[in-house]
Amino acid sequence: MSLTEYAEEVEAAVAEMQVRILATDDALREPATSLPAYEAIWRERADARREFLGVIETFDPPDEADALHAAATDIVGRLALAEAAVADQVSDYGGVPELNGLGTTPAFRGFIEVNEEATNVCLAAQGMFDDTAQREVFADVSWVTAEMKEVIEVVFDCVPSET
Numbered sequence: 001m002s003l004t005e006y007a008e009e010v011e012a013a014v015a016e017m018q019v020r021i022l023a024t025d026d027a028l029r030e031p032a033t034s035l036p037a038y039e040a041i042w043r044e045r046a047d048a049r050r051e052f053l054g055v056i057e058t059f060d061p062p063d064e065a066d067a068l069h070a071a072a073t074d075i076v077g078r079l080a081l082a083e084a085a086v087a088d089q090v091s092d093y094g095g096v097p098e099l100n101g102l103g104t105t106p107a108f109r110g111f112i113e114v115n116e117e118a119t120n121v122c123l124a125a126q127g128m129f130d131d132t133a134q135r136e137v138f139a140d141v142s143w144v145t146a147e148m149k150e151v152i153e154v155v156f157d158c159v160p161s162e163t
Contacts, residue, residue, distance in 0.1 A: 001061060001062060002062060003062045003064060003065060006059060006061050006062055006065055009059060010056060010059070013052050013055040013056055014052070016051075016052070017048050017049065017051070017052040020044060020045075020047075020048035021045060021048055021049075023044075024041050024042075024044050024045045024048075027041045028041055032096050032099050033096070034096065035090060035091070035093055035095065035096060035099075038090050038096075038099060039087050039091050040087075042083050042086045042087035042090060043083075043084065043087045045080075045083040046080045046081075046083040046084040046087060047080075049076050049077075049079050049080035049083065050077075050080045052076060053073060053076045053080065056069070056072065056073060056076075057073055071121050072121075075114070075117060075121055078114045078117070079111075079114050079115065079118060081114075082107075082110050082111040082113075082115075083111060085107040085110060085111070086102070086105075086107045086108055086111050088107065089102065089105050089107040089108065090102065
């Protein structure tokens, strides 16, 4: 798989996942009306990530994308597990008022931690692009192309800065 093909395939998979995640983001901004509905939101998030993971795990990335691909599959898998754990926590509640304490639960804190790690992966990838002085690390491979920058942007929902 060429880098361009890889970028295109990942972008298509991400676009599908993002539609689902953004819909749940919108739903999470609304007041919860029932526990089953709130649980379903978190399960949808986990399912969207698992399905995305199932797609990208079938890819054979080009050498220059191996490390990023491994980081992406790891973090997306852990996000799916963390979101499923939040859904499990919600399903254990007895009523909507208990949702006020959701942010203090180990499950939710675990989700926040993994989400912060995803941000760190994003920042590390961005740093890789920004740190032109360290490009000698990549002396044996061609420098990352614009398509690869797009992969970083869509997988980790971050925008590499322009240098």
